[in-house]
Amino acid sequence: QQQVKQSPQSLIVQKGGISIINCAYENTAFDYFPWYQQFPGKGPALLIAIRPDVSEKKEGRFTISFNKSAKQFSLHIMDSQPGDSATYFCAASFSGYSTLTFGKGTMLLVSP
Amino acid sequence: KAGVTQTPRYLIKTRGQQVTLSCSPISGHRSVSWYQQTPGQGLQFLFEYFSETQRNKGNFPGRFSGRQFSNSRSEMNVSTLELGDSALYLCASSSSGFEAFFGQGTRLTVV
Numbered sequence: 001q002q003q004v005k006q007s008p009q010s011l012i013v014q015k016g017g018i019s020i021i022n023c024a025y026e027n028t029a030f031d032y033f034p035w036y037q038q039f040p041g042k043g044p045a046l047l048i049a050i051r052p053d054v055s056e057k058k059e060g061r062f063t064i065s066f067n068k069s070a071k072q073f074s075l076h077i078m079d080s081q082p083g084d085s086a087t088y089f090c091a092a093s094f095s096g097y098s099t100l101t102f103g104k105g106t107m108l109l110v111s112p
Numbered sequence: 113k114a115g116v117t118q119t120p121r122y123l124i125k126t127r128g129q130q131v132t133l134s135c136s137p138i139s140g141h142r143s144v145s146w147y148q149q150t151p152g153q154g155l156q157f158l159f160e161y162f163s164e165t166q167r168n169k170g171n172f173p174g175r176f177s178g179r180q181f182s183n184s185r186s187e188m189n190v191s192t193l194e195l196g197d198s199a200l201y202l203c204a205s206s207s208s209g210f211e212a213f214f215g216q217g218t219r220l221t222v223v
Contacts, residue, residue: 032210034210034211034212036214041216042216042217043116043118043202043214043215043216043217044155044202044214045214046211046212046213049210049211089154089155091155093210096208096210097160097167097168098143098145098160098162098204098206098210098212099145099157099160099168099170100145100147100155100157100204100212101157102147102154102155102156103154104154105154105155
């Protein structure tokens with residue numbers, strides 16, 4: 001049973017454009033939603049995270065939007081750059097536990 | 113501050129053998145989690161240790177086991193290796209139970 005569904009599987013965006021990746025979760029007990037960025041040959045790196053008590057969190061060019069009633073959250077990458085080309089994973093976990101349930105990942109390619 | 117260190121980076125083993133992977137967490141982090149990453153299944157949770165106790169376990173067979181030492185370092189063991197165990201094994205450490213930081217992983221190939 002996949003508890004976190006991520007879309008799209010792959011995404012091509014032009015340099016300077018907005019990249020949008022969506023995730024939906026099933027378990028309403030989840031209360032921590034991080035996004036990870038992974039480059040080939042590297043481990044996932046924590047990018048940005050949100051708790052369900054806020055609807056949006058912004059850090060630089062990266063924004064998480066959170067819709068608790070719809071059980072959905074999304075990552076927006078503004079002014080996408082070729083260096084952003086990587087695989088992005090959304091995840092969810094419960095309070096105080098490091099057990100992350102991951103989405104399947106989105107391979108982002110930002111064309112120059 | 114040093115990050116999460118996993119050793120070895122690469123391993124090639126034969127079916128039926130066993131393997132032990134090591135993870136040194138970020139200094140001060142008491143929680144260590146292990147994940148298996150494959151192209152087909154993505155990132156799947158194996159187990160989590162906190163203060164030497166297994167706190168949570170994923171849906172993997174008993175051939176997969178782990179432990180955590182008093183210095184928070186952790187090891188993961190896979191016995192009777194199968195071809196399907198070929199994967200990138202990732203370790204993550206956390207202090208708060210929220211932010212988890214990953215190592216670069218150990219690439220295991222079973223032949």
